Amino acid sequence: MSFIDYYSDDFSPQEMIVVAGARTLQDNKVIFAGTGLPMVAITLAQLTxxxxxxxxxxxxAVGPRLTRGLPLSVGDSRTTSKAMYLQGLNSAFELAQRGFCDYGFIGGAEIDMYGNLNSTMIGDFPADYQKPKVRLPGSGGASDMASSCQRTIIIMVHEKRRFKEKLSYVTSPGFLDGSPDARKKAGLAGKGPYRVITTRAILGFDQATRRMKLLATMPGETVESVRDNTGFELLIDENVYQYEPPTNEEIRLVRDEIDPEGYFIKKRIK
Structure with missing residues (x-):
């Protein structure tokens, strides 16, 4: 089979993020899922x-099979289909706090070099908190997931205005100020961010400095284009590679089996 026959050249940024997210997930792991693209990515991983x-x-809901249609929120009744158990919100977060959730799958409007996320407000904090330039949806469960899950996977649009030297507000903690044991000193149980999957790149974090590092560029992107759209100095891995595009089968599953109505795949990423 040729490269052209195997890989798709017809995919959107949303689909690329979903495919990359699914490929990042490992079998037999417990994944705390946020609404939207994380659900699509988890289902794709299960089907592949x-x-x-x-x-x-x-x-x-813990351990459902998303075979009754794609849930539109984390409270949709379809999240309970064939679940292992269903004991409510407190039970789900207790599971993370006790160390049983391998990954939290979250997003945000702004991110800094240490993987801290803002999904609360745009403006000067605290002066603009009551009347910010932009009021964002808030944490939901993302801060708890970032605090307690063993690792977090973050999905975002990659723009300079979103990848910032200093956040307007820290909603969900990453590596905080990047200092040694910063998370432990703050009382956070999880180990922090693992990957940032964006419309331009796959990013990780340097083990010593906790700073964000470019690992791979998405199809059509370069190291320079990623740097140009990042508002802080990005570390560059010595083995940066070009990420493989989605396969035809991955695109078929996303479009025909998982999200045929386009609830999340056709929705513009904000």
Whole structure:
């Protein structure tokens, strides 16, 4: 089979993020899922290489099979289909706090070099808090997931205005100020961000400095284009590679099986 026959050249930024997110997930891991693209990515992973993934949803469902249609929120009744158990919101977050959630799958409007996320407000804090330039949706369960899950996977649009030297507000903690044991000193149980998957790149974090590092460029992107759209100095891995585009089968599954109505795939990423 040729490269052209195997890989798709017809995919959107949303679909690329979903495919990259799914490929990042490992089999038999417990994944605390946020609304939207994380749900699509988890389902894609289950249908391809990781059938043993155990999703956890904020409203309390643990281990469902998303075969009754794509849930539109973490409280959608379809998140409970064939679940292992359903005991409510407190039980779901207790699971993370006790160390049983391998990954939290979250997003945000702004991110800094240490993986801290803002999904609360745009403006000067605290002066603009009551009347910010932009009021964002808030944390939901993202801060708890970032604090307690063993690692977090973050999905975002990659723009300079979003990748900032200093956040307007820290909603969900990453590596805080990047200092040694910063998370432990703050009382956070999880180990912090693992990957940032964006419309331009796959990013990780330097083990010593906790600073964001470019690992791979998305199809059509370069190291320079990623740097140009990042508002802080980005570390560059010595083995940066070009990320493989989605396969035809991955695109078929996303469009025909998982999100045929385009609830999340056709929705513009904000």
């Amino acid at each position: 290489h990781a059938p043993g993934i155990i999703p956890v949803f904020e409203a309390g």
